[in-house]
Amino acid sequence: MLSFEEQSFVRAMLRRLLEERFGKSFERFFQNLMCARYPDFIDVRTHGNLGDIGADGLSLHDGKLYACYAPEVPDAKAVRTKFTDDLEKAIAKRRDHFDTFVFVHNDLRGVHPELSILLSEAHAAHSSLRFEQRGPQHLHRELCRLERDEIQELLGCEIPVSERVYRIGLEDLEPLLTHLVAQRRQATSQAPAREVPPEKLAYNRLAVEDRDEIISAMRYTPLVDEYYQQRQDVTERDEVAQGFNAYYQQVKADYDDPGDVLWKLQEYVAGNARGRRDHERAVMVVLAYFFETCDIFEEPPTNWRAPALQGTGR
Incomplete structure (x- = not known):
């Protein structure tokens, strides 16, 4: 596992990368990350007149279909158009392939308000499906679970090995x-x-x-x-x-x-x-x-106990 310092470095480099990756460039980065992270992930590429049929990636084991949206400038109308078009295509062409529709974005500021509305509307209209969003925070967590050499390849730079002490004044x-x-x-x-x-x-x-x-x-x-x-x-x-x-x-x-x-x-x-x-x-x-001081996040009930940790793997 990466140290705190190394994770902070990865976060900073990811933010810099996302500030420069839009459209197909972001989509390709996301596909490369997911292929490295999950053996069952299929990166879906456009093919002639078929396009990508509403998907930029599929996870076979957990039934998730991923659609990427990474504009240079966020736009509410464009978000709605992209989300709606990809969802309709996915349902029409790939309904048997997924049960969760995941909308992936590059917005460092967080989820666009329009996307929150779209997710709620889609859930109401398609009760048999689940809907999720993935943003920079999710990508950072996925990156940090990879091996060091894989992270470096994806970011295009080396992670400095540092013994710096965590000092705050x-x-x-x-x-x-x-x-x-x-x-x-x-x-x-x-x-x-x-x-x-x-x-x-x-x-x-x-x-x-x-x-x-x-x-x-x-x-x-x-x-x-x-x-x-x-x-x-x-x-x-x-x-x-x-x-x-x-x-x-x-x-x-x-x-x-x-x-x-x-x-x-x-x-x-x-x-x-x-x-x-x-x-x-x-x-x-x-x-x-x-x-x-318990001003943020929830306090557990008095008798609550954490479940035993399971072994983790990639």
Whole structure:
């Protein structure tokens, strides 16, 4: 498994790659990634007048059909046209080949609102089918599960082997926490900070890579306490926590995948400051702090216990 530093590097390189891959170029990258990741994945290419018949890939074992959409500039009308056309073609020509329709996109900002509407409409119209979306966060997780040489080939660069120690100082956190102050909402009630329940990471179904990042960042959450202890406004922490929780509830209602929820919370913390690796690490410290205080993600029921881990493979 890649280290935290290496996963951060892969995330940064993937973001850079996606900023340059559109249309067929993105489609080809996605197909290469899925072929490396899943032996049963079939990359569907266009063929003469047949086109791709509504599919850019098929997973034989789990019955998933993938359709890619990667424009240079997102457009609501174009999203609807692409989604509708691919779904109609897939149902007409490949209905016996799949039971889940997966719409894959390259939008680093998250799911386009129009796509959320389309997924809901499609589910209502085709109750026998399941519908999913895949974006940059999903692609990052798939990449990180590959062997190092496969990741390097897909990204077109080497992953630096580094023994750098994960170091975060208060000065790294201050810009992010100041940004949160600007985002905060007036609190209607002030709840004291609580210790994170030991089963919380598992209960929220976070991917192993996401859990590892949060656990690594927890070593530095006392710095956030230090920051708030120095504030003249003693209500600031609670107001920020209230705003953070309100945003989490909003995101949780829009996204089913815990990885997507975490991705949106990272954007909320960092604002326009995302990009550099030191900022990525500082973002995770802030998230880990509010995870520990139970302002984001759900607490497990008192008697809940994590299921035994199963052996994993590619």
